[in-house]
Amino acid sequence: MDATPTTSPFWSARPAPSLMHAQLLRRPPLATSASGLTIHLEGRGAITDATGGATAAIIGHGNAEVLAAVTAQMQQLSYCHTLCYTTAAAEALADRLVAGAGAGFADGGRAYLVCSGSEAVDSAMKLARQRFYEAGEPRRTHYIARRQAYHGNTLGAMSLTAAPARVEPYRDIFLPAVSHVAPCYAYQYRRPAETDAAYVARLAEELDAEFRRIGPERVVAFVGETVSGSVAGCVPPVDGYWRAMKAVCERHGALLILDEVMCGMGRTGSMFAWQREGVVPDITTVGKGLGGGYIPIAAVLAQGHVMDVLERGSGNVVQSYTFQAHAVASAAALAVQNIVQRDGLIENSARMGVVLEELLRSALAEKMFVGNIRGRGCFYAVEFVKDKSTKESLDPALKFAYMLAERALDMGVHLYPMSGTVDGKRGDHILLAPAITVTEEQLRGIVGVVKAAYDEVEAEVLRMHC
Incomplete structure (x- = not known):
């Protein structure tokens, strides 16, 4: 990711004393344990990892085998x-x-x-x-x-x-x-x-x-x-x-x-x-x-x-x-x-990809700032635009994808936000890449949070520009 959340309470204002994090003036939350799609954070409860970290945790966390x-x-x-x-x-x-x-x-x-x-x-x-x-x-x-x-x-x-x-x-x-x-x-x-x-x-x-x-x-x-x-x-x-x-x-x-x-x-x-x-x-x-x-x-x-x-x-x-x-x-x-x-997880990835696309389209396709939903298997992105007909990007200063990811994290789901989608400067998207062990029930929960977070951010953006 190019940047980290700016307002989420999950982040500490204290810099790390020794470890060089990407953000030098703040410290990310401390992950203490993980299992399946769940990561436990010190003092902050559990979150659902909807991106496999950086799309790596393909069979989920904590596998005993x-x-x-x-x-x-x-x-x-x-x-x-x-x-x-x-x-x-x-x-x-x-x-x-x-x-x-x-x-x-x-x-x-x-x-x-x-x-x-x-x-x-x-x-x-x-x-x-x-x-x-x-x-x-x-x-x-x-x-x-x-x-x-x-x-x-x-x-x-x-x-x-x-x-x-x-x-x-x-x-x-x-x-x-x-x-x-x-x-x-x-x-x-x-x-x-x-x-x-x-x-x-x-x-x-x-x-x-x-x-x-x-x-x-x-x-x-x-x-x-x-x-x-x-x-x-x-x-x-x-x-x-x-x-x-x-x-x-x-x-x-x-x-x-x-x-x-x-x-x-x-x-x-x-x-x-x-x-x-x-x-x-x-x-x-x-x-x-x-x-x-x-x-x-x-x-x-x-x-x-x-x-x-x-x-x-x-x-x-x-x-x-x-x-x-x-x-x-x-x-x-x-x-x-x-x-x-x-466990037939490649086949599950293909099946759950169909489910994920359907859920995302049902929840988001008609939303004001949603331009494109795309991907394959357990690897999907939602691109946000200012104008659906022209595909004009939102103002980069908004950091729309990061706002949405922050809100989703506050609701207990970790997403992967990016900016510069279109040409390195313009464009925003979020990426979802859950473990390929994911079930339809888990996907419904993830997409439900994405929708709720999107609705809050859309309302906030509209208020900002009234």
Whole structure:
């Protein structure tokens, strides 16, 4: 999130004495325990976590099976240097990921296990570059990404990111070989009377033109979130978009990297969001839901044809991390993925996504400031506008989404507010991403609070402008 609540009684005016929080002058509430979708706060009771934290807690909090798996692994082996040794937990997790990715990955593909989504994106960038370097194409150094996207907090991932509020202080130290094209954001950017097919064709031409501007022989990869994440707010691609983008990449000999740190691992109703797009990326990243928030872990998956080049060349992956393929992290993630598979949670995510959309539309679609309700699986956003017909954004100074999130938190539900939805400066949305264990009853309770909070904020805004 770009900012934290400004008036909620949940926040303390006292700064933290030692720990560096994002807000230096105030301290967030102290979380003391959690179970399922419930987080308990010191002196303030319980709240419902309707966002899985930062969309990570995919099976909910406090799962005893994950605790048991972590404990067993720590009793057996906590850490070993993975440049020298391997572990059964890491091997099993990699097998699970590669098999789940299917065609292209199952045939010679490999998984590279790291500690965070940002590390995964940086690692994917380096792996793609190494592939071309070893293939005798050293001039390929450039990456094309999309505006209104977030890829991480390390320097490489941040260079791909196009979200001004998150990156502005660091812009002058970004990697220079990155450029951006328009996102697939039909609600705001598809032209009047433009069909999905025409919109896709226009975006494909823009990407192709960017390849030509840079020089096709210089581009390593096109990088994008399969379903846009927090910055634009759960924007699914229109039909055919990713197939068209992959065709442009193939025409120019570049790779397609799909970032699924936020939208993958069952969050959107399939193990990988791209499995519903009729396209297979050359490299993909996952995180957040991989370990379910129980432990920091993320992964890069590369297709067999990428690995073949390295195997025939140096025979090495020229990057490493102290805690890559960490045994305890791997055991935790494997336990999470076993639960997801055994309990049919990906299917539940798809089913509950239909319920969530219906509930949101019933509660909010006709509201004055609600412009668009969108998403997939247990990953939805509500975009707020000043004028439904023109899609004009609300005054950014209002911080409408943050007002709503504060009110919802006071009512016992945690939401994920964002501003700058449309272009980094204009636009507001809230994001909902409950654990994919969520039930219809729980969703009804969450949406009921969202509606009540919205009604109060709408009334307050109207009073302010009378």
